[in-house]
Amino acid sequence: MMPLCSLEEALEDLTSGKFVIVVDDEGRENEGDLFLLAEKATPEAVAFMVTHARGLVCVPLQGSRLDELHIPSLRSRNSPSSQPTAFTTSVDYKWETTTGVSAYDRSATILALTHPNSAPGDFIHPGHMFPLRADPGGVLSRPGHTEAIIDLAELAGVFPGGVVCEIMNADGSMARMPDLELFAAKHDLKIFSIAQLIAHRRITETLITRVAEANLPTKYGVARIIGYRGSIDEGEHAALVVGEWKNGDEVMVRVHSECLTGDAFGSLKCDCGEQLDMAMRMIFENGSGALVYLRQEGRGIGLHNKIKAFVRSTGAGPGHYRSQCCAGVPA
Structure with missing residues (x-):
């Protein structure tokens, strides 16, 4: 079994523009997502997510940022989860893009969502990128991938936003730990867990x-x-x-x-x-x-x-x- 990397190693890779695989609890989704800091979302990185991870590419952001850009949340209905993923309306960046679906266009949308000069009028609704609203308490309130990338970005000292994508197997099934270890070895990536992040916050923060x-x-x-x-x-x-x-x-x-x-x-x-x-x-x-x-x-x-x-x-x-x-x- 591949050992999990440390928090310091995960932050080092993220700040250098590398992906990190982040896994959640077996009792929750029991899935692994590719994590990338939003400011590192190049067209090549987006293409890698779409091609190799195969899941839905989403952009977790803090609620205050989504409110600034007038991106409303979608109401969850009939979800079996008590803490469902907080999707918002999908968006495309309005300028210098075409259909919004290409890796270049998606990269432009991600970067615009985090740019301080972006305004509500810069985005088309609906689009091809899916912002997610993170719980303000982070992983201590909701131990999900959405909150984990925001917490990691804040620990890295960068804009609190990220890009996440579920990792799927070639047959369309969700990749579990044995599959994720093979994926990590193939692409020279590290694996980190949300449980490690929760433990770090509980130890280092005044709660x-x-x-x-x-x-x-x-x-x-x-x-x-x-x-x-x-x-x-x-x-x-x-x-x-x-x-x-x-x-x-x-x-x-x-x-x-x-x-x-x-x-x-x-x-x-x-x-x-x-x-x-x-x-x-x-x-x-x-x-x-x-x-x-x-x-x-x-x-x-x-x-x-x-x-x-x-x-x-x-x-x-x-x-x-x-x-x-x-x-x-x-x-």
């Missing part, structure tokens, strides 16, 4: 901000409550801190996912409220510790989906329905 804090009297004593806001999803989270400690101390910590029905309403469908109460009591009895309260109802499935799950369940107690509010969602 949560301390917003407010105050003393909070509780039935067990006074704690320090600290409010945090997520930089990606704008989620509001909290921590209850009791006592003090120093580096090297063992600290009692409870991480609790929000459960409105159990925490506030005393639901017998789960034991979340009991766990929360027990954790607070233990922390206060210990004299120090922290309770981290994550505002992700049912570990992210949401209140409405949890209520729907109640309808499908039978029995009342947590022995039968233990943590069903979090069913199907990993900790």
